[in-house]
Amino acid sequence: MKNIVKKYGDGFPAVNDVSIDIADGEFVILVGPSGCGKSTLLRMIVGLEDITSGDMMIGGKRVNDLAPRDRNLAMVFQNYALYPHLTVFENIAFPLRLAGASDAEIQEKVRAASKTLELDEHLERKPGNLSGGQRQRVAMGRAIVRDADAFLFDEPLSNLDAKLRGQMRTEIARLQKKLGITTVYVTHDQTEAMTLGDRVAVLKRGLLQQLASPRELYENPGNLFVAGFIGSPPMNFLPAKVDGTKVELPFGTVEIPADKAERVAGKGLLIAGIRPGAFEDASLIDTSHANLGSTFRAKVDVVEWLGNETYAYLPFEAPPEVQEQLLQLEKDLDGDSLRTQLVISLDGASRVKEGDEAEIWVDTTQMHLFDPASGDNLTVDHENAGQIPVYA
Ligand SMILES: Nc1ncnc2c1ncn2[C@@H]1O[C@H](COP(=O)(O)OP(=O)(O)OP(=O)(O)O)[C@@H](O)[C@H]1O
Numbered sequence: 001m002k003n004i005v006k007k008y009g010d011g012f013p014a015v016n017d018v019s020i021d022i023a024d025g026e027f028v029i030l031v032g033p034s035g036c037g038k039s040t041l042l043r044m045i046v047g048l049e050d051i052t053s054g055d056m057m058i059g060g061k062r063v064n065d066l067a068p069r070d071r072n073l074a075m076v077f078q079n080y081a082l083y084p085h086l087t088v089f090e091n092i093a094f095p096l097r098l099a100g101a102s103d104a105e106i107q108e109k110v111r112a113a114s115k116t117l118e119l120d121e122h123l124e125r126k127p128g129n130l131s132g133g134q135r136q137r138v139a140m141g142r143a144i145v146r147d148a149d150a151f152l153f154d155e156p157l158s159n160l161d162a163k164l165r166g167q168m169r170t171e172i173a174r175l176q177k178k179l180g181i182t183t184v185y186v187t188h189d190q191t192e193a194m195t196l197g198d199r200v201a202v203l204k205r206g207l208l209q210q211l212a213s214p215r216e217l218y219e220n221p222g223n224l225f226v227a228g229f230i231g232s233p234p235m236n237f238l239p240a241k242v243d244g245t246k247v248e249l250p251f252g253t254v255e256i257p258a259d260k261a262e263r264v265a266g267k268g269l270l271i272a273g274i275r276p277g278a279f280e281d282a283s284l285i286d287t288s289h290a291n292l293g294s295t296f297r298a299k300v301d302v303v304e305w306l307g308n309e310t311y312a313y314l315p316f317e318a319p320p321e322v323q324e325q326l327l328q329l330e331k332d333l334d335g336d337s338l339r340t341q342l343v344i345s346l347d348g349a350s351r352v353k354e355g356d357e358a359e360i361w362v363d364t365t366q367m368h369l370f371d372p373a374s375g376d377n378l379t380v381d382h383e384n385a386g387q388i389p390v391y392a
């Protein structure tokens with residue numbers, strides 16, 4: 001995709017200058033909140049939506065003006081679009097019959113697909129009698145027999161309950177590896193994005209924010225939006241006054257590594273981003289490790305013990321200078337309040353209790369510092385952050 005723009009009738013740019021290069025066999029996720037343009041982008045790849053400007057290239061060939069059937073792509077829809085009166089076999093065979101394939105070819109291809117998908121024993125059944133996961137596999141079977149150049153999925157799991165969603169996620173990942181077929185997958189669920197994708201494209205209001213591997217996104221988010229979107233529970237955002245290697249946070253002053261300090265020298269009030277997992281109960285940190293981070297004392301108002309880990313909630317009030325930015329971020333993320341509490345994840349062995357004034361350790365090497373005006377991550381390690389487009 002080269003500088004792809006989509007303006008609908010009213011002139012609103014649903015997709016705004018998006019460039020993404022997807023390699024053969026790659027599994028790429030398009031993720032972002034509702035209305036950010038994911039489905040529109042996917043539909044432009046398949047040819048179900050006109051492209052306002054830019055180039056859509058498949059295998060080196062510009063396909064902007066090709067009809068969907070001439071692009072040889074297979075779209076798996078959210079509702080699977082199976083024919084209820086046809087058997088599983090005939091549902092899978094459908095595109096082959098449409099193309100006028102011989103009976104022998106149909107037998108061979110459907111059998112091969114059903115073997116891969118483990119649907120052999122269900123071939124004579126009707127979709128209505130199958131589980132959600134089995135229906136999903138039938139829909140994928142129909143895509144497989146066509147020998148499509150790529151699979152395109154638009155939120156295929158959003159109709160399923162949480163448990164099945166987890167199972168199907170693993171199954172799609174396994175199948176994609178087995179088939180090695182280029183796949184573009186739309187979701188608004190950051191967990192699906194992180195677990196399925198070789199690379200993830202994060203979109204906001206039609207603009208690509210960052211294109212990177214899940215690990216790069218998690219460790220080196222390019223801006224506040226990506227930082228807040230990726231990770232659960234989300235990254236904490238705190239007002240931060242920087243002075244050399246000292247950073248003043250609402251809970252006290254911590255030390256940051258010199259290389260980070262250098263990148264934010266002379267900046268006034270910034271927004272610090274720290275993931276819940278970067279904190280620990282100070283009493284559980286051994287002395288050799290302790291000086292790699294900083295400790296502070298803070299009041300804990302709620303504790304949730306989950307066995308292997310403990311979430312602790314530390315209330316704070318963001319100062320007026322960053323309220324506005326954090327409020328906007330909350331809206332962009334459809335999220336909980338980012339301005340009033342710190343969520344930290346401690347080891348399950350921690351004895352921190354509600355109401356305690358606890359001693360908390362924080363790994364400041366994992367702290368990010370964002371420009372409150374632009375939202376840019378000033379401490380990002382660009383070598384390990386994939387692509388971060390710059391907009392004028
Ligand atoms: N047919 C249309 N006419 C006008 N505007 C549209 C049309 N379809 C979508 N839009 C607008 O384009 C933007 C992107 O829509 P799109 O369906 O691509 O979002 P999405 O990221 O898939 O969201 P969701 O997660 O809710 O499915 C939205 O602001 C939407 O209002």
Ligand SMILES: [Mg+2]
Nearest residue numbers: 038039040154
């Ligand atoms: Mg959509």
